[in-house]
Amino acid sequence: MSCKMWLGSIGVGMLSVVLAGCGGGQGGSGGDGSGISVEGSDTMVNLAQAWAEEYESRRPEVKVEVQGGGSGIGIASLIDGVCDMANASREMKAEEKELVKENHEGKEALMHVVGYDALAIYVQKDNPLDSISIEQLAEIYGDGATITTWSQLGVSDDSPLAGKEIAAVGRQNSSGTYAYFREAVLGKNREFRAGVAKMSGSKDVVANITKTPGAIGYSGMGYVTDGVKMLAISPKKGEPAVAPTLENAMNATYPITRPLMIYTIGEPEGEVKAYLDWILSEDGQKIVVDKGYVPLGDK
Amino acid sequence: MRRLLQIGMDRAEPAVEWTIRLCGWSAILFVFAIFVFVFSEGVPIFFGTEQIAKVASDGPYNDLVFRAASSTDEFDGAEIVFRKRPGEPVGLTHDAAGGKVTIDYDPGVSTAQDVVAAAEANEKFTASMTVFADPADVPAEGGKPRNDGGGLIAPNEDVTAMTPKPILSLGDFFGSKHWRPTSYYNPQYGILTLLIGTASVTVLAMVLAVPLGLGAAVYVSEFCNGKWKETLKVVIELLAAIPSVVWGFVGIMVLSPIILSLTNASSGINLLNGGIILALMSVPIIVSVGEDALKAVPDSYREAAISMGANRWEVVYRVLFPAAKNGLLAAVLLGVGRAIGETMAVLMATGHADIIPHSLVDPVCTLTATIAAELGEAPKGGDHYRVLFVIGILLFVIAMFVNLVADLAVKGIRGKQNA
Numbered sequence: 096m097s098c099k100m101w102l103g104s105i106g107v108g109m110l111s112v113v114l115a116g117c118g119g120g121q122g123g124s125g126g127d128g129s130g131i132s133v134e135g136s137d138t139m140v141n142l143a144q145a146w147a148e149e150y151e152s153r154r155p156e157v158k159v160e161v162q163g164g165g166s167g168i169g170i171a172s173l174i175d176g177v178c179d180m181a182n183a184s185r186e187m188k189a190e191e192k193e194l195v196k197e198n199h200e201g202k203e204a205l206m207h208v209v210g211y212d213a214l215a216i217y218v219q220k221d222n223p224l225d226s227i228s229i230e231q232l233a234e235i236y237g238d239g240a241t242i243t244t245w246s247q248l249g250v251s252d253d254s255p256l257a258g259k260e261i262a263a264v265g266r267q268n269s270s271g272t273y274a275y276f277r278e279a280v281l282g283k284n285r286e287f288r289a290g291v292a293k294m295s296g297s298k299d300v301v302a303n304i305t306k307t308p309g310a311i312g313y314s315g316m317g318y319v320t321d322g323v324k325m326l327a328i329s330p331k332k333g334e335p336a337v338a339p340t341l342e343n344a345m346n347a348t349y350p351i352t353r354p355l356m357i358y359t360i361g362e363p364e365g366e367v368k369a370y371l372d373w374i375l376s377e378d379g380q381k382i383v384v385d386k387g388y389v390p391l392g393d394k
Numbered sequence: 395m396r397r398l399l400q401i402g403m404d405r406a407e408p409a410v411e412w413t414i415r416l417c418g419w420s421a422i423l424f425v426f427a428i429f430v431f432v433f434s435e436g437v438p439i440f441f442g443t444e445q446i447a448k449v450a451s452d453g454p455y456n457d458l459v460f461r462a463a464s465s466t467d468e469f470d471g472a473e474i475v476f477r478k479r480p481g482e483p484v485g486l487t488h489d490a491a492g493g494k495v496t497i498d499y500d501p502g503v504s505t506a507q508d509v510v511a512a513a514e515a516n517e518k519f520t521a522s523m524t525v526f527a528d529p530a531d532v533p534a535e536g537g538k539p540r541n542d543g544g545g546l547i548a549p550n551e552d553v554t555a556m557t558p559k560p561i562l563s564l565g566d567f568f569g570s571k572h573w574r575p576t577s578y579y580n581p582q583y584g585i586l587t588l589l590i591g592t593a594s595v596t597v598l599a600m601v602l603a604v605p606l607g608l609g610a611a612v613y614v615s616e617f618c619n620g621k622w623k624e625t626l627k628v629v630i631e632l633l634a635a636i637p638s639v640v641w642g643f644v645g646i647m648v649l650s651p652i653i654l655s656l657t658n659a660s661s662g663i664n665l666l667n668g669g670i671i672l673a674l675m676s677v678p679i680i681v682s683v684g685e686d687a688l689k690a691v692p693d694s695y696r697e698a699a700i701s702m703g704a705n706r707w708e709v710v711y712r713v714l715f716p717a718a719k720n721g722l723l724a725a726v727l728l729g730v731g732r733a734i735g736e737t738m739a740v741l742m743a744t745g746h747a748d749i750i751p752h753s754l755v756d757p758v759c760t761l762t763a764t765i766a767a768e769l770g771e772a773p774k775g776g777d778h779y780r781v782l783f784v785i786g787i788l789l790f791v792i793a794m795f796v797n798l799v800a801d802l803a804v805k806g807i808r809g810k811q812n813a
Contacts, residue, residue, distance in 0.1 A: 167771030174774075189517050191773055260660040267746075268576045269771035269778065283578050289571070289587065290749035292661065292757055295741065295767045306650055309660045 131370055134162040135169020135182030138212055138272055138297055138315050139355055142386045143182055146374055149382055157366055166271040173358055174198055179367050181358040184212065185271030195360060202361040209374050211389035213316040213344040214276060214351040215325040217304050223254050226327040226336035229280055229350060235263055235311065236276075238286040245309060256309055264303050264312030267293040275353045276313050313351075316344070317387025344389040352389060432790070436783030443558035445469035447495075460495070460513060461520045461579065462556065469495070469518075469556040484508040486516050495519075495556065520579055561777055562784070573748050573759075575768070575778040583781045585788075587748045591758035594751055595744060596733040598669030599676055603733075604726055606673065607680025611725070612710055614681065615688040627685070634678035642742025645671045649743070659755035661745055666754045668744035672736055676729035683728055687721020688714055720806035727800035734792060737762040761785050 133143055140163035147159035162178075169181035174194045187195075187204055195204040216232065218224055227248070234242040242248065245256040265287065266273040277287060292312075294300045300314040305322035316339055319325060327336035330350040343349040363371050373379050380390040445462035462469045472493045478501050479485075485498040486509070497509060513521030562583055570584025614626050649670060650662030657666075691714055699713040715722070745757025746767065765782050772779040 165771035167773055171774045188773055188776075190776060194775075259658075262661040267767040267771070268574070269768045271771075274576065277578075286574055286577055290747045290757070292663075292745050292747040293759070293767060294746070302646075303661075303663070306646065306663075307654070307661050 130158045130160065131180065131367055132160045132162075132178040133169075133180045133182060133357075134164060134172045134178040135180075136166045136184040136271060136355070137163050138166075138184045139182040141317060142210070142355070142383065142388055145382050145386050146379060149378075150370060150373060157370070159370065165269070167269060170358065173204070173360060176360075179359065180363075180371070183271065183356045183358055184353065185274050186356070187358065199360050204358050204360060205362065207357045207359065207371060207375075208354045208391070209357050209371075210355045210380070210383040210391060211344060211352050212355050213339055213349055213389055214272065214279075214313050214353065215316040215319065215339045216328060217301060217312050217314060217319075217323045217325060219304055219308050219310065220322055220324050221308070222256065222324065223250055224248055224326060226329060228329040228332045228334075228336075230332050232280045232328075233282075233285070235261055236265065236287055236291060237281045238288050240288045259309045262307050262310040263288075263291045264300050264307075264310050265291040265293060266297075266300065266313075267295055272297065272313070272315070276351070279351045279353070315387070316389075319387065341384065341389060345392045355388065429790075432783055432786050436780055436787050439562045439777060439780035439784060440560070442561040442777065442780075444561050445472070445556040446559050447472075447474050447556045459521065459579075460556070462518060472556040474556070484512045486512040486519065488516070488518055562781060567781075567784070571750065573764070575772075575781060581777060583777075585761065585785065587750050588759055588761045588764055588785070590750050591744070591748070592734060592760040592762070594665060595668045595672060595740060595758055595760060596730060598665060598754070599672035599733045600726070600730060602669060602673035603676040603680060603729055607677045607725070607729060608684055608722060610677065610681045611684030611688060611722075612714075615685045616706070616710060616714070627682075630678050630681045633674070634682075636675075638675065638736060638738040639742075641671050641675055641739040645739065645743030653755065657755050661755075661757060663743055663745040664755045664757045665744060665751050668740050668758065668760075669754075671739050671743045672733045675736060675739060676732045679732055680725045680729040683725035684722050687718040687725060690721060691717045720803045724800045724803040727796055727803065731793060731796045731800070734796065735762060735789065737766045741766050761789055765789075 133147070135143075140161065143161045147161045150159055151157065166181075166183040166185050169178065169183060170187060170191050172178040173181040174191065176198065186206070192204055196202065216227060224245075231242060231248065234240055243260060245254070245259050245261055246252070248261075250256050265276070268287075273287075273293075277283075277285075281287065292303065294303055294312075297314045297318050300312045301318045301320055301323055304310040304312050305320065316325065325339045327338045328350055329336040337343050337349050339349060344352050357371065357374070359367065359371070362368075375391070383390040447460040460474070469488075472488070472495050475494055475496045477496055477498050479498040480500055482498055482500055484500070484504045485496075487496045487498075488494075489496065497512070499509070510521045513519040566582070566584055568584075568589070569586060570582060571586040572582040572584045573587060574580070574582045610626075610630065614623060614630070618626060645667050646663060649667045652662075653659055653664070653667055654662040659666075695713050695717055696709055699709045704712065740760050741763035744760060744763065746759050746763055747757040748759040749756060751758050765785055768778070769782050772782060
């Protein structure tokens with residue numbers, strides 16, 4: 096008898112520990128004044144972390160907790176009320192907006208553009224190619240692709256790449272980067288061709304290209320490393336190519352630049368508002384530049 | 395003192411017994427809960443429908459397809475009505491009560507492209523358009539190239555009502571090679587390439603792992619003695635303890651440059667790379683289960699064979715293999731199970747590109763890797779999300795089948811030994 100009671104009390108104890116754990120988790124992320132929790136886009140995670148660190152060093156009493164995972168995960172967390180801000184490199188879908196309204200008493204999700212990301216076209220450092228046009232990219236990545244070898248891009252015959260197949264590298268089909276690239280380069284009516292490597296992260300794209308001489312790929316400009324180089328891009332065949340630089344992205348001559356967004360539920364209040372205002376301020380935007388993204392500017 | 399301890403243990407016995415029961419039942423409960431969860435997330439897709447209407451129009455043989463953006467039955471049977479409005483831009487309105495979708499257009503001016511744009515501006519619809527140079531090119535259904543194009547709309551009698559169509563049909567699921575779950579206009583959920591990807595990488599892994607694994611099992615069990623045998627067993631089992639992320643990394647950092655330098659491959663992470671990595675991951679399982687199976691063959695068999703004048707190889711080939719064949723089959727099948735179910739390493743090492751491989755150095759995309767890469771960002775409760783769970787159900791079925799066969803094979807050995 097006493098043994099059963101003993102066991103029972105252990106059970107109750109464990110249950111209470113579990114419950115306390117859950118309660119603690121919810122309290123910490125509910126935006127109770129001292130903590131802000133940010134979740135979402137893989138493209139933005141470096142930037143979001145840099146913002147959080149800098150903000151915490153200025154206002155140590157505020158804890159900003161940043162998690163990556165992807166735009167979809169951030170938005171899902173926002174819907175579930177687990178985070179205060181969702182980083183997103185794509186716009187919310189209609190059904191996601193509906194879910195926000197359903198779960199938050201009719202409050203709408205609000206979009207705040209906090210910077211821009213220029214998608215760079217990467218090749219390996221030793222690649223002889225320096226520029227490429229949007230049409231050529233579409234013929235490399237699009238359904239029914241006509242450009243499959245490096246020779247077709249004008250690589251000279253004495254290069255080791257001559258006659259070699261182009262290894263097209265991209266992102267997995269649920270990523271915001273994938274959706275943006277499709278819209279900007281292929282157009283809404285065209286699909287990607289089969290056989291584009293679908294990497295799971297911005298960094299993975301660059302890492303893959305570093306290891307593969309015949310690879311080409313797209314990823315955020317901020318992910319550049321020593322092993323790769325970024326190609327200049329001409330908006331149309333024959334037009335001069337635009338180098339992937341901060342100035343060109345800011346004055347909108349660089350053709351593949353997309354907005355980076357933070358979603359909140361309704362108008363942000365209290366600490367979340369203060370944090371968002373700081374992100375949009377000159378100090379916050381300086382970090383955008385430091386991390387290789389494009390600041391808001393006067394665009 | 396010992397007596398006291400004995401009393402204490404007697405007292406604790408019911409508690410221990412209950413703890414064990416609790417563990418057993420909670421394990422069963424968890425497995426059951428996971429089943430229920432995966433099925434409840436995946437199965438609704440089979441009951442979901444989307445509303446589609448086809449509108450044929452004049453000009454360069456346009457084929458406009460309207461699609462309701464949300465899977466509600468609001469549009470079931472809704473009629474599509476064209477209304478001439480000279481001098482006005484194309485407009486699209488939906489009258490839910492009257493069951494009508496009205497398209498206002500300017501005759502001779504409005505193009506099919508304008509209708510697509512109007513549908514896009516309306517949150518409830520998406521529309522896609524295919525333009526063919528020749529009416530003979532218009533395919534019967536599905537698998538069409540999508541081009542931009544103009545063409546005046548001159549609606550004729552071919553306008554159909556919005557008709558519900560299942561989002562996922564089993565035929566398309568298994569038979570189509572287009573895995574385009576996030577397409578803007580026309581999501582397609584065909585897993586043929588993924589199935590072939592999983593099958594090809596598994597077969598390659600087994601071609602490499604079975605001779606290696608069984609060879610190692612025979613070597614450890616029959617040709618080794620004493621300390622050497624124990625050391626080998628420990629080392630091989632250590633292989634099984636390496637996390638799959640590390641294997642994937644080995645594939646990218648070590649194997650990939652080797653493959654690139656030895657072959658004419660365009661990318662070093664491909665079918666061959668994934669197959670080798672999976673083979674190395676399956677070998678420890680095949681070795682340890684295979685070695686157990688060989689150990690289970692009574693020594694009298696070996697002694698009898700040797701006394702007949704058989705040499706070592708003949709003992710293995712003529713006596714041990716037939717006697718232990720069920721156990722060895724189970725070892726291979728467990729290796730197969732490992733190869734099919736592996737996720738992280740194949741995601742990293744296979745190149746993860748959805749084509750049907752034509753050579754060893756083509757990249758492949760597997761079922762498990764697809765779930766791993768896409769589930770995180772798929773909108774919860776959406777069609778894409780549900781289809782990924784259906785793939786999960788399929789993997790359950792495959793794993794169950796492989797385990798069942800392995801189980802029956804092992805039971806086969808026991809039956810024989812008892813006889």
